[in-house]
Amino acid sequence: MEANEQSAKVPEPDVKRARSSETLVEAVTAARTESDADEEEVDSCFECTLCLQLFLDAVTTPCGHSFCSTCLASALRRRSACPLCRRAMHTHAPPATVVLNDYIRKMYPKALEKRRNEQLQREESTADTPCTNDGPRTVGLFVMETVLPGQSLQLHIFEPRYRLLVRRALERDNKIGLAAASSHNGVYTHFCEANIVNSQMIPDGRYLIHLVGERPMRILSSSTDEAGYKVAEAELVEDGDEYDDVEQRVREKCSTLWQQMRTTHGDSLFFREFRDEIGGDIPLGSTELSWWACRCLSVLGFVDGDTKQQMLGSSMKHRYELVERLFWDVEARGGLERLVGSSSGVSMVAGGGGPRGGCALM
Template sequence: MSLRPPAEDAQEARSSFFIGARSSDDSEERERHPLILQKANALASGNCLKEAIDLFSVAMRYGSVLPEQLGTLVDCVLRNFKTKAAGPDSPPGRGRHAEESRRGDDAFDCPNCRGFLGEPVTTGCGHSYCKRCLQRGLLAKCKLCGGAVGGEEKVNVVLCGLLEKWFPGELERSKTLCKVDELCRRRRYHEAVSLATDAIQSDPESAAGARLSRAEAYMALKLYRLALEDTEFNCSAEALFRKAMVLHEMGRVDESLQVFLHCLAVDKDFPGAKRRVEKILCDLLSPADENVKVGLRETAQNTSPHLRNKTPVTDAETQPPSPVQRQHLLRAASAHDHLESLEKRWESLERPGLSRTHSLRAHGSSCGEEGLKRVCSAPQLGDQDKGSLLKRKLSVSDSEQYVAASGSNKLKKQGIAKGSKQKAAKAKAPRSVPEDLLDPNDLECSLCMRLFYEPVTTPCGHTFCKKCLERCLDHTPQCPLCKESLKAYLACRNYMVTTVLDMLIKQYLSQAYAERTKTHLEEARELSDLTKNVPIFVCTMAYPTVPCPLHVFEPRYRLMIRRCMDTGTRQFGMCINDPQKGFVDYGCMLTIRSVHFLPDGRSVVDTIGGKRFRVVSRGMKDGYSIANIEYLGDTRVESSDELQRLQELHDAVYEQARVWFQNLKIHFHNQILQHFGPMPEREADIQATPNGPACCWWLLAVLPIDPRYQLCVLSMSSLKDRLVKIQQILTYLQSIPNH
């Protein structure tokens, strides 16, 4: 499949459609319905908004189109909206996120609504939001890192306790706001209005959330004017969304559509806004009769500079365009260079009084022309008019950056005044923790009874040190405090640090944090020493250069493997069991190549053998064995004659081993290949490494001999003695009939 630029796909889609549209057979069109949709999406992807609208409308004439199938069209509309609303002179990087990144954030503000972080809920990414934002579903992704927001997390117990102790008044107001939302959910709107009004009067400067909750209650009570007034006090995505909902409820669909688009321009991931735009577009594109389809085809034929000379689609295009279609055509053409010629062509034909209109001066326009008229979706307009007016409603070159509900100039002035007030409010000094209320005991882990180090909050709202929580989950997938199941949390293994708590500790308890960090680093340094207190996995025989896959399920070894990964050594010792000592005196170091964690906490660890060692002393740490060790290596042969004889012995043993392996039964042969891989190649320098040739260890691993005998060979420091032992084993196995 070849990849081409969207513009080529768009051009092909336009050409293919108008050639295929010559056919008058409706049954053929219905069969081509999926292809029409595909071409419409190609046009939208190529940013050909006008033609895409035409083609989506045609698709709806010959088959059903669901709102969710208009996602590409919505994206195209939004791109055009942002471009036109911003204007050509707008500096790059302007936007909500760029503005927010420049101002100093209060650690106790919600990253979404910028209100007080009352009843904080910590999401899986480690960032905390106010309970209201999550309960009302006001964000689909984390505003700070883009991580997924589940919405099922509970209030952060530690952080909520701290805020209640430090800022009791603000926390109480946050709880009141949640009560207002709860009253709305229970449809007790009059009580919600009363409670929200009290909250606004008690603290007007921090009442943005209360006003928006009251607007929702007003809308449910059909008090639309009051609802709109409550949405005008800030320009947040939530306020725009609420305003658009009110306008849509009032039947002012075209205004609601543009405000929904403004909401998406502020926050492209605002939940529900895109679905609303898709639904509105679907309704407006659905024609009431055949004349709408003909009108849309006329429009595409006449407005597109690339298609004016194409073969006519139907005989109806010879008819003069209706006044509604002329206005629609002007709006659709406002994004193109041939606007002036179209205005002159129909200026004398336009009839006044077609519908209620008012002019808007286009801001950010490079030509500075008078904005085109914007028709409101009044109740008296029929379905046929709605379909033909869609492209004009989406023309944003003539709209203010902030779309007015009524009276654009008035609202523009209000918006400037409100913006000044908001900047003044945001310029206030950030909150600081009262020193007399700062207690390090409030920030201690309930498991290790020390200051939090890398605090992690579970979905049930409890916080622990990351290492402490991992150790507990090694034993049981439940919260150590409330015993709530954490199986899903364990399966994700996404233990992200709670940023607010981590920041509070570093900022307000810097000395205690420095001491805690020092202790942590000392413990990590101790674990990184690969000669003292080396972790020992008591399980099976391991050999240098030979793979050793492991299935780790015991809690003590889960902890051990994790520590090896965290310290960066990725190594541990492997020994077989000894009834008296716990484990034998000789073993082999294993290096972790990869770890695959299973949902229940178990893991499959791929390791490969490294250095051999001898145990000097034994011990225990957190349930698993440790040892002080010294590494082993082969004694080098210096004499040339002796080295020559050693080389001949090696070659003889290698050839004998190759013959033995080739003569194995196919079943055993395949099993060895599957578990240990092929026999290593002959090495040019048999003394290149302290462990000698790899073929010796591969043979020792695959030969069917007692582990104690294997251990004896592993501990040898003479390559000659090791080759002799292997030769004896091979000779014995080859002497057995039918082996």
């Protein structure tokens, strides 16, 4: 009888296992001092590795990595794998991490409220400023050397503020501004808007990206994002449609230069890299030709930073006139044949110099 009574007994609940996430959080919260509560310095272990900010509506992947829900959703649109370990994921809606979210809500209420308000403002800003060619628009700036439209370059992004800039660009329209640093007011007035044509995120949060310059922009006003990178309200620099016969003269110069490059260097590695750097063979369009000539002379070392700024801020006619004057300078220094013959030592570096900020050219 006693044995039956013992077997019928229900074991007492395990208090530790039954403790709710709310009780656990309250116990931890009680240990905090009032000064800690006021400062709310967020521990890095509660920051998303994608946006480098406090978790917002954290979710956890099957492999055990946690991210903000919006950050993970954005990453999964590009690749169905965990952004950190690259393990394949068969669901794009992993469950919310209840204990972690409760902990953050109790431990960092002010920081969480600020984080949520910033996210709402960013979403509203994205909705209010669609990516169109008409009128001013907001562009995040990556400060490095001057880049020209059509120029191709690959960057290794490692600085946290620029990692966040790239992530936000990938979420929106793949566009960032490439601006040159100025000793007077931070950056020059004109910059090139570039398109991220390919990107890869390394498990530790760094990015490898392939960029192509698209169009010249003029800064109307600028500020600094709380993440640390510059943001500009900018407008497109219009080309205009009056460029008379200077285009034909420049086209003839470009054809001569291109033919001499082919004859001198053939299919060498230098020539292939040179062709990739300037965007391929001579284009047919007037606008494309003007930028192709600018890139060609820039890579060969005949365009300094100030001249690039003039190119970015000028009409097509003025740009052709600048290029024609540069060709005259080349001829005054011994002609195209001498330039082409000595060009194999030219370094294929965007803008004629190393980049600034948290990146490295690849």
